[in-house]
Amino acid sequence: MKTTPLCLITIIAEAILKERIITAIRDAGSRGHTITDAQGEGSRQRRVGEIFGENFRLETIVSQEVADRILHVLSTDYFDRYAVVAYLSTVNVIRGEKYV
Amino acid sequence: MKTTPLCLITIIAEAILKERIITAIRDAGSRGHTITDAQGEGSRQRRVGEIFGENFRLETIVSQEVADRILHVLSTDYFDRYAVVAYLSTVNVIRGEKYV
Amino acid sequence: MKTTPLCLITIIAEAILKERIITAIRDAGSRGHTITDAQGEGSRQRRVGEIFGENFRLETIVSQEVADRILHVLSTDYFDRYAVVAYLSTVNVIRGEKYV
Numbered sequence: 001m002k003t004t005p006l007c008l009i010t011i012i013a014e015a016i017l018k019e020r021i022i023t024a025i026r027d028a029g030s031r032g033h034t035i036t037d038a039q040g041e042g043s044r045q046r047r048v049g050e051i052f053g054e055n056f057r058l059e060t061i062v063s064q065e066v067a068d069r070i071l072h073v074l075s076t077d078y079f080d081r082y083a084v085v086a087y088l089s090t091v092n093v094i095r096g097e098k099y100v
Numbered sequence: 101m102k103t104t105p106l107c108l109i110t111i112i113a114e115a116i117l118k119e120r121i122i123t124a125i126r127d128a129g130s131r132g133h134t135i136t137d138a139q140g141e142g143s144r145q146r147r148v149g150e151i152f153g154e155n156f157r158l159e160t161i162v163s164q165e166v167a168d169r170i171l172h173v174l175s176t177d178y179f180d181r182y183a184v185v186a187y188l189s190t191v192n193v194i195r196g197e198k199y200v
Numbered sequence: 201m202k203t204t205p206l207c208l209i210t211i212i213a214e215a216i217l218k219e220r221i222i223t224a225i226r227d228a229g230s231r232g233h234t235i236t237d238a239q240g241e242g243s244r245q246r247r248v249g250e251i252f253g254e255n256f257r258l259e260t261i262v263s264q265e266v267a268d269r270i271l272h273v274l275s276t277d278y279f280d281r282y283a284v285v286a287y288l289s290t291v292n293v294i295r296g297e298k299y300v
Contacts, residue, residue: 042232132242
């Protein structure tokens with residue numbers, strides 16, 4: 001079975017940021033995403049154990065180039081001000097050509 | 101801590117396909133799965149930005165052999181007709197012998 | 201974009217265990233987690249196809265040392281008695297220093 005190695009970016013953030021982050025990843029070149037509702041609790045910069053309540057968990061499969069752009073935007077525009085978690089992994093995707 | 105490297109297959113598809121896909125992965129040899137409700141938006145073949153609404157996100161941990169069978173079935177029976185995302189990664193599982 | 205390789209632990213278990221497992225991973229050194237509601241079906245030890253109903257899916261990003269402690273606790277205190285799935289993967293995290 002032919003699969004294509006691509007970047008999976010997972011973003012977890014406060015529900016209030018959902019539309020803005022969707023727009024940001026689209027502008028960076030993401031062509032699709034999946035969202036699930038989530039609850040989170042985490043350390044935000046200096047404070048540990050801060051509850052940040054209703055969150056969303058977004059996944060998008062993209063090329064390395066688009067991944068770099070998304071991580072850059074998140075880091076520049078969101079990480080200093082909001083409780084955002086973002087991580088990257090490599091996955092092998094069926095019909096990977098749809099995503100790039 | 102002893103862990104076993106196994107295949108994690110993640111499938112995202114329209115809610116209406118849930119029972120059929122569960123049956124398909126069971127027939128292919130999957131012995132368990134986890135499902136979360138999801139919302140998705142993606143490119144389906146030629147169209148970008150098509151909304152496909154209520155989705156599910158299914159995860160199953162399987163051997164390489166079962167993974168190949170699942171990816172083959174999805175590719176053959178679903179990918180041409182439905183908005184399905186499927187990707188494979190390797191994870192290290194506690195008590196991996198339960199899954200194979 | 202600078203990212204840090206860290207351990208992502210995913211735990212899927214019966215909803216009734218949620219508070220106990222959150223306490224256990226915190227005690228092991230986890231500084232944050234994300235939870236989504238899930239439905240699961242799996243083999244629990246000898247029985248295949250046992251339905252175990254309402255579950256949760258927890259993710260936490262931790263150092264290797266904390267990951268080892270969490271897997272040890274799960275293995276010792278939960279795996280013999282409960283339908284728990286736990287797996288480990290490596291992800292590249294933005295602002296990874298927050299998690300360790």
